[in-house]
Structure formats: C-alpha cells, structure tokens
Amino acid sequence: MAYVNPSTQSIKTCFQSHYSLPYFQREYKWNSKHFVELLNDIQNTFLLSFDPSHGRRDVSNYSPYFLGSIITSTAINAKKPLIDGQQRITSIFIILAYLERFRIDHKISDALDLSTFLGNFNYGEMNYAVEFSSTRRSIFDKYLDKSQTTEDAIKSADEIPGIDDGDKKILEALRATDEVLDDIVRNAMAYFIDYIIERVLLIDISVDNESEAHRVFVTMNDRGLRLGPIDLLKGQILSKITSPEDSYSCHTVWVDTINKLRNIDPEEDSLFFRSLFRAKWADTIRGKSKGDAPGDFDQIGDAYHRWFEENTGTLGLNNSDDYVRFTRDDIKRFAEIYQFIKRAEDNIINGFECIYYNSARRYGFQSMVLLASIEAHDNTTEWNKKIALTARLIDIILTSRTIEGKDNNYDNLRDISFNLAKALRGKNSSDLLAYIQSEWGKFFPVIARLGQMRYEKVGRSDILYILARISSYLEQEFNLTNKVGFPVYWQRDRGSKTFDIEHLLRKNFDDTALPQSHGFADAKDYNDARNLIGALALLPRSRNRSLQDKPYREKLSAYATENILVQTLCDNLYQSNPNVAGYVSQHPDLKLGSITDFSKEDIVRRTEFYTYIAELIWKQPT
Structure with a gap:
C-alpha cells in the first residue's frame, strides 16, 4: 500500500476536483431519512458553536464535522475516479445545490457563491463536479434554473422521463432539505455556507491508479480493518x-x-x-x-x-x-x-x-x-x-x-x-x-383554528398533508370504490400524476366577473381570502395545469371526474352516490353540499367543512 496517500480535506478543497464514477458507484441509495440525519448532524454541530454575536471569521474556529472517507485514484481527463464515497459526495452536492438555490432565491448577497463548487460551463453545457447520468444532470439543470421558482423547478424535474430510483431519492432529498432546515440556520445562512465549505471535512484516500484504489476499497470493506x-x-x-x-x-x-x-x-x-x-x-x-x-x-x-x-x-x-x-x-x-x-x-x-x-x-x-x-x-x-x-x-x-x-x-x-x-x-x-x-x-382545541392556515404563511407541504388526510378520510367514510389513498395524494415523484394544491379561485381579482355580491370588498380582500385553506383543494398536476386560471364555474365539470375533495363541490356526487347522501344526512353540522359559484361566504362554509372533518380525524382515543 505504498501508493496510498490519505489527506484531510475541506469541502472547498474536495469540490475543486471533478469526479468520475465507476459503474458500481453510480446508484444513489440513501433514503430520505439517511440524508436528513446527515443534514441534521451537520446543522447541530454548527449550532453548538454558532453565536449571533460572532463575525464570519469566527466560523474558522468552529468545531468541524467529520464526514468520513472517500477513495479516489489519479485523475484521468481531469476527473478523479471515485472508487468509494459516492453516497457522501452526492449528498454534499445536494446540500450545496440547495444552499446555492436558497442564496439566490433569498438574495443573500454576502453569502459565498457556490456555483463554482457545483461545476463549470464548457461550450455552453454545465459540467458538474460529479459525473452524473444524463437524467441526473437534467434534474440539477432544472433545479438550478434561476428563471423558475424553486417549486416549479422541482415540478419540472419530477417530470423528466426515464428517471431511476436514485434520481427520485435525490429529488426527495432536495424537498426534504427545505423542510428540515433549522430557523437559526436560515437566518444565518452566510455563516452556515462558510461552515459547510470550510469546516465539513473528509479524508481523501488517494491511490496512484484505479486498480490499486479497488484493492484499498476491498481491504477496507471486506477485511474489517476497523471495528464499528x-x-x-x-x-x-x-x-x-x-x-x-x-x-x-x-x-x-x-x-x-x-x-x-x-x-x-x-x-x-x-x-x-x-x-x-x-x-x-x-x-x-x-x-x-x-x-x-x-x-x-x-x-x-x-x-x-x-x-x-x-x-x-x-x-x-x-x-x-x-x-x-x-x-x-x-x-x-x-x-x-x-x-x-x-x-x-x-x-x-x-x-x-x-x-x-x-x-x-x-x-x-x-x-x-x-x-x-x-x-x-x-x-x-x-x-x-x-x-x-x-x-x-x-x-x-x-x-x-x-x-x-x-x-x-x-x-x-x-x-x-x-x-x-x-x-x-x-x-x-x-x-x-x-x-x-x-x-x-x-392539542385538540388547536384543530378549530384550521381555517387560519394559509397557502403563503404555512409550508405548502403542510397544507397538502392536511388536505390529503381529509381526502383519504372521506374516501373511507363514503366507502368509495375508486379510492386514491393518502400515499398517492402525498407521493411527490409521480410526474404529471402528482397531486398539487388547487386554488378554487382565479389568481387575479376581477370586479366585473366577481361583483360585490360575492362578498369580496377589493383585490386585497380577494387575494387574502383566496389563499386560505377553505379556498384550496387537491388536483393531479396535469389536470391542475390544464385548467390553468379558468373561472370556478368553468372548472366544475372537470372537478366532477376527479378526487373526492373537489367532487364534494359538485352536485353529481350527492345525486349519484347514496353513501355520500347518507353520510351528509347523519352529520347535519357538516356544512357539505355542492357550490355552483364560489364566493367569500363559501370559503367560510368550506373551512367549516374541513374543520369538522379534521376534528373527527384527530378526535380523542377512547
């Protein structure tokens, strides 16, 4: 093993290199829980040292986070073969991509620009620091596209044809990052980026040639040199x-x-x-x-x-x-x-x-x-x-x-x-x-405040979760034969079949199409009410996009053929399904019935309906 040359590197040093992947290293296998555990460990190590009174240079004295080791061999065509450590390197790449997107979206001008660590452009094409498959490159191309919102970028990446299980795990990791990021970290993003780049360390076990690197890999993984x-x-x-x-x-x-x-x-x-x-x-x-x-x-x-x-x-x-x-x-x-x-x-x-x-x-x-x-x-x-x-x-x-x-x-x-x-x-x-x-x-009294949830103020995944729980509960109670089920409502990697949040009201207030009789005083009143949970439902992404920004009345015919949550807006459901009619008669306080033209009063009615069901879902066990 005379050719083995281990060195401790920061992420900054590590990502100044580009890496190629042998065929057995190309699959990304980490599930969301493993990625989240890594991110939480890094965050917690950072937070143990962070103090709001610190200057940026103080980060250089923070306790480092040790990521583990990778095995590489001498670069070929300016790329170092990554024999072992793809899961770690790809996970850090995901974190860097998320942080770069966060830096841009939130206009954090004093934070370090991470784009050079992610890769560089050659002849108009992005050459990422890790040699990804074509579908994986497309995922990061779309995710880092500044012309789209982050939400739209993720949706576009979801619909890339031919993505494999590893690609889906990467998309899930990108979604998970935003949900688990600590509030203190969000507010100290420039410091956290410095910490990731400078104080997250790994050991690069570099070997002169690829065959020797494989021998090191086998020795470390098969012969048990170190007890865990x-x-x-x-x-x-x-x-x-x-x-x-x-x-x-x-x-x-x-x-x-x-x-x-x-x-x-x-x-x-x-x-x-x-x-x-x-x-x-x-x-x-x-x-x-x-x-x-x-x-x-x-x-x-x-x-x-x-x-x-x-x-x-x-x-x-x-x-x-x-x-x-x-x-x-x-x-x-x-x-x-x-x-x-x-x-x-x-x-x-x-x-x-x-x-x-x-x-x-x-x-x-x-x-x-x-x-x-x-x-x-x-x-x-x-x-x-x-x-x-x-x-x-x-x-x-x-x-x-x-x-x-x-x-x-x-x-x-x-x-x-x-x-x-x-x-x-x-x-x-x-x-x-x-x-x-x-x-x-x-905790139960809080359920009565469900109507305060807003599309803008609460994480969109939280609203989707609540609506998915209500939808799946209704499917069970109505004894529907064509159930969608919570897992399908919730699953985010189904491309055009993924369920998205549907605004029942159009994006812009039109005082000619929506006169005062609909209860909206002005555009501000309309926009505020439009984003309340009582004015939201669920639709498959393809249907959501096909309806675009049509008036409520013109969407009813489409709603009638979709999931139970939007079907409850339509008269056909109550006429053709005796189970639904029976359930409604047994629950006179349900406030459930068809709505032909959606008004501000209907948002209140719909909120009461959602709250009623939520109180049944989360009722006290006996």
Whole structure:
C-alpha cells in the first residue's frame, strides 16, 4: 500500500476536483431519512458553536464535522475516479445545490457563491463536479434554473422521463432539505455556507491508479480493518457472558437480529440501538445554553457503544445472567417491534396508520417515542395497543404545531420528543391510554383554528398533508370504490400524476366577473381570502395545469371526474352516490353540499367543512 496517500480535506478543497464514477458507484441509495440525519448532524454541530454575536471569521474556529472517507485514484481527463464515497459526495452536492438555490432565491448577497463548487460551463453545457447520468444532470439543470421558482423547478424535474430510483431519492432529498432546515440556520445562512465549505471535512484516500484504489476499497470493506460501534457493543455484551453455551446461543440470536435489521438498511442496526437506549434509559439531554454539557441523549447519538459501557448499571446489567437475558430476550424482542415500526412507516398497516402518517412528515424520533412505553415482556396485543396509541398522540402533536405555524424540524422536536419518551416509560396500555387522554386537551382545541392556515404563511407541504388526510378520510367514510389513498395524494415523484394544491379561485381579482355580491370588498380582500385553506383543494398536476386560471364555474365539470375533495363541490356526487347522501344526512353540522359559484361566504362554509372533518380525524382515543 505504498501508493496510498490519505489527506484531510475541506469541502472547498474536495469540490475543486471533478469526479468520475465507476459503474458500481453510480446508484444513489440513501433514503430520505439517511440524508436528513446527515443534514441534521451537520446543522447541530454548527449550532453548538454558532453565536449571533460572532463575525464570519469566527466560523474558522468552529468545531468541524467529520464526514468520513472517500477513495479516489489519479485523475484521468481531469476527473478523479471515485472508487468509494459516492453516497457522501452526492449528498454534499445536494446540500450545496440547495444552499446555492436558497442564496439566490433569498438574495443573500454576502453569502459565498457556490456555483463554482457545483461545476463549470464548457461550450455552453454545465459540467458538474460529479459525473452524473444524463437524467441526473437534467434534474440539477432544472433545479438550478434561476428563471423558475424553486417549486416549479422541482415540478419540472419530477417530470423528466426515464428517471431511476436514485434520481427520485435525490429529488426527495432536495424537498426534504427545505423542510428540515433549522430557523437559526436560515437566518444565518452566510455563516452556515462558510461552515459547510470550510469546516465539513473528509479524508481523501488517494491511490496512484484505479486498480490499486479497488484493492484499498476491498481491504477496507471486506477485511474489517476497523471495528464499528455495533461490533464494539457486541463485544462488550458477549464478553460478560461466562457460560460457553449461553455465549453461543446469544451470539446466534445477535447475528440473526442484526442481519434482520440490516435487511431494512445497512445502517439500521445502529439506528435501532440509538433509538432503544434513548427510549428506555437515557435521562438527560444537552441544554439550550451556550457551553451546556452533552447529556445521555447526545452521547448516545455520538457513540452509543461507549454510553452503554458506562451505563450498564442503569440498564440493570450486573451479572452474566442479566447479559444473557438482555441479549437473548430483550434485544431480540425490541428489535422485532422496531422492525414492525419500520414496516408501518413504509406501508400503511390497518390500525397503525398514524405511524405511516408521522413518517410521511419525516418525523425522525418516532421509533424512540414508540419504543419508550414498550416492555420486553409485553405480549403482541399489549405492544400493538401501545404503539398505535402513541402514534396517534404524536400525530396530533405534529398537526397542532402545523396549524399554529410552528416548524416540525429536528431541533424544534428534539426536546419535545425526548421528554415525551421519558413520560411514557413504564406504563401499561391502560395507564398509557389515560395519560394520552389527559394530554389530548392540550392539542385538540388547536384543530378549530384550521381555517387560519394559509397557502403563503404555512409550508405548502403542510397544507397538502392536511388536505390529503381529509381526502383519504372521506374516501373511507363514503366507502368509495375508486379510492386514491393518502400515499398517492402525498407521493411527490409521480410526474404529471402528482397531486398539487388547487386554488378554487382565479389568481387575479376581477370586479366585473366577481361583483360585490360575492362578498369580496377589493383585490386585497380577494387575494387574502383566496389563499386560505377553505379556498384550496387537491388536483393531479396535469389536470391542475390544464385548467390553468379558468373561472370556478368553468372548472366544475372537470372537478366532477376527479378526487373526492373537489367532487364534494359538485352536485353529481350527492345525486349519484347514496353513501355520500347518507353520510351528509347523519352529520347535519357538516356544512357539505355542492357550490355552483364560489364566493367569500363559501370559503367560510368550506373551512367549516374541513374543520369538522379534521376534528373527527384527530378526535380523542377512547
């Protein structure tokens, strides 16, 4: 290995090079949760050092964030072959693209221009710093197109023909970045960009030629030169088991459990133990004041194996029998429940729908909170009740925050989630239900303020989420045969079939087409009312665009053939569907019926309808 030349590089240095990708490195595999975890880790490391009184130069003394290592070989045609590390490099490229777009959109003139790190123009064509496929280049071309709004740019990228699963993951990461970006980071963007460029570091293991680089790659990945946290944790546990027979059986259970977790994702074993230790035994968390020491929560995030070694007494592990029980019974049981949670996050399971809904919002603490009330000896019925109830509590907490206009990002939810996890520990399902019922009154009254949500003031994805929940609920209650379903309403990578928010009223006020009898005093009054949630619905993107800016009356015929939310505006629904008519008669306060010409009064009526349904969706469990 005489030709190996490792060097620590900043992102600034790293992206002064251009990289080619061998065929086995071209697929982007990170799911949204892994990308979000990386972004949150970088943000949190930045925020530990940031102070609003600092000058830009102070960023040079901030604690660095270590990204990991990449393996490259000598450049060929001005591009360095990237043998290992494509996931990291592509993820950082996504972050840089987002930050450059944010810098331009928000006219942050003092922030560093990132365009030169993303690539350069050659003969009128953008040559990106990473050798992407043609579809991936097209995605970034559209995303970075300054002539379009960011929303339109993402929509255009969604509709590129032939995009693969990796391309879809990149689009999801771009959408996720805006949703998880911390408010302090947004307001200190110039500093954060400096931090990303100068203080996010990686090790470039450079080898003279590509064949040698492949040998290094195989050595590092197949021969296990370095033990990871999961291996160290395993060693700490098995070394305390004195009986050879018990050691063998525990090792067998451990290997089987870890393999099942890794079948979900290669990093899932570590995510499981972080969630479990935080859920069941962590007691402290870093405070909000400058210089506060890290608590159990933070130490588990940094090195869960080290935290475990120092806190075995807290876990009740005092002798060999305790370690046998912990490995053979407790870990196995908790891992099985964790795997169920992950399946419920990926696909709607009857009775556990809220786990899916919370995951759709990218709520990253769900596994921790759901595991908090579980005991290893709980039977299936008991732990099923517990996680279903807890997921509903999480759901209304997130929903109430959304209606109040609060961000549901990592930093805002970290302490709330950890304190909730501690409050849930040790409760059986009956006690848990009583606790959740007592908490419900803190959040449910906020549902009545649903009508305050606006297209401009609240994140558009939040409004889309609420409307998607209402739509899917109506489909179930009306017993429709042609259901769309929440996952389809919510899914953002379906091209022209993606559902977008539909304004029921035209963009511009026209006092001839909309006289005073419609209740709008002037253009300002009209524009304010037009963006309220009561004047919004959902339509597939292709239909939304085909209708363009037509008057409401001219869109009704199209609405009649679309999803249930716009069908409720049309007379045909009530004439042709006895289930709908029966439901309306059973709920006289529903304020639901056809609307032939949309007025300001109808916005109020529609808001009352949405609020009524929302209060049914988020009603207190019994």
